[in-house]
Amino acid sequence: MSLHSQSSGRASAQAAGGPATVGLTLAKVGALVVLAALLAVPFLLYPVFLMKVLCFALFACAFNLLIGFGGLLSFGHAAFFGSAAYVTAHAVKEWGWSPELGVLLGTLAGAVLGLLFGMIAIRRQGIYFAMITLALSQMVYFLALQLPFTHGEDGIQAVPRGVLFGLFDLHNPLAMYYTVLGVFLIGFAIIWRTVHSPFGQVLKAIRENEARAISLGYRTDRYKLLAFVLSASLAGLAGGTKAIVFQLATLTDVTWQMSGEVVLMTLLGGMGTLTGPVIGAALVVTLENYLAATSLPVPVVIGCIFVACVLVFRRGIAGEIAARFGNQKQGS
């Protein structure tokens, strides 16, 4: 049994012909509208807030690749996000690297860490996988606390945003916003492509029934490891970008609370849906912004949403919408 059973309907609807083509063009139009909105929105809303949403949306999408399409619940994704933030911040601030190279190095750091974690964690499934990733990420937290280059409690502050490709000065909020938007779209495209590739189909097969996938001749460990590394790299991409945007890399980014937050974003938005994590991230970031101005304790509210989602809202927002209005899916 797996955590979800959505996202299988789309392919069958496409095969059905007539109405599906209409649906497809509708989807295209919808995507264009969303894209136009994303381009226009910094003129309406505070860009820093939007960039935060985009960074976390990418982070949540990366996490969702693993849980939603691979069925692996990682409770340690903050390790990749936070380490990449540290590496990017260090490269840009101490070595004077350009922002694009800094973010690339951060992504690479996420990938390498993902490979190490993945090799250990995929040896167990289910709950154990979650506990192992959590424990490993706590190790990263302590390393970040103790290693000299992370500067302990202070973190790396005042990271220069620099000039992208030597052309665009990122201190300009709009240039920064469009850069982050570009990074997000690239990451989202990679995830979309992965999910719809043969590789993604095998991942879903493993999620639904690993023993069966093995018996069909797939070396499931390799698929899981590759998915893990890909997810960690994209989380790293999000973390590195965040370090440039906020000019900051701190311990907050590597705590288990951060890992929990990305789980919540994905759960709230809809696990196993492509757009769900984006919606979830936007909601959670908005909510936290709002709560910061009140005296309500944030963790308690977040915890209540968690409990409510698990009890009555397991499909998440996007999943719920897909189930009510979208394509009828077969079976349950």
Added chain:
Amino acid sequence: MMGTIFGIPPQALFGQLLLGLINGSFYALLSLGLAVIFGMLNVINFAHGALYMMGAFVAWLLLNQLGIGYWWALLVAPLIVGAFGVVLEKTLLSRLYKLDHLYGLLLTFGLALIVEGAFRHQYGVSGQPYPIPAELSGGRNLGFMFLPNYRGWVVVASLIVCIGTWIAIEKTKLGAYLRAATENPVLVQAFGINVPRMVTLTYAFGVALAGLAGVLAAPIYQVSPLMGSHLIIVVFAVVVIGGMGSILGAVLTGYGLGLLEGLTKVFYPEASNIVVFVIMAVVLMVKPAGLFGRER
């Protein structure tokens, strides 16, 4: 005195080993509770650390609000935490048994956030001191080291509780029902045993153990809303290393890792925070099911 052992003064070595043994006692008590709960409910109780903290806070509140001392707190606090556990199980957890086990983890994660956040909101992050009971103040000289009485008591008490739980589960009739229901709840229910109530009580017992550990810990560590949040992750690692298969395994691994952590503090203090996680990684590479676990 004796000079040094591997270049370390024996006082320091034994002092750290004692600290390790104390930590190990808490690892053992907590991983015991986790293992008991997991065995019956198939839920990894993420709220375990928060409930441990709650136990300590209940003891502190009993003392400061009602003037009820340590020995009564040792009895009352676990009961209160256990009762809270009954409510949690009845109202929330019991709705999830038919779903994937991961939902249990996510639910209890949310609960941990709520409990910790609420205490943090109410009492802030700074720790509150809890006095050592008069009967256990002071210490004794063992010749090779100085042993504070209270710390000796914690080790003895946790050993008694762990061994007692093990005997209750492995040797008594009730324990036999419990083990049977773990293997096949439907069949046990058919024999006329109220399995849902047993599940509730098992959860209550597991979290009461966490509450008890909290009371034991109160005079040693400061009573703070965050005292359980790191501990629970270490205990997860302990559980992964030991394997969930056996109660005894959970307990032994708890003590063993506590001691090992103490030794690391002596010889390479920088690594003392991460040694448990490193061992976890090594164990997973060599024996994925854990030291005492069965491959399922």
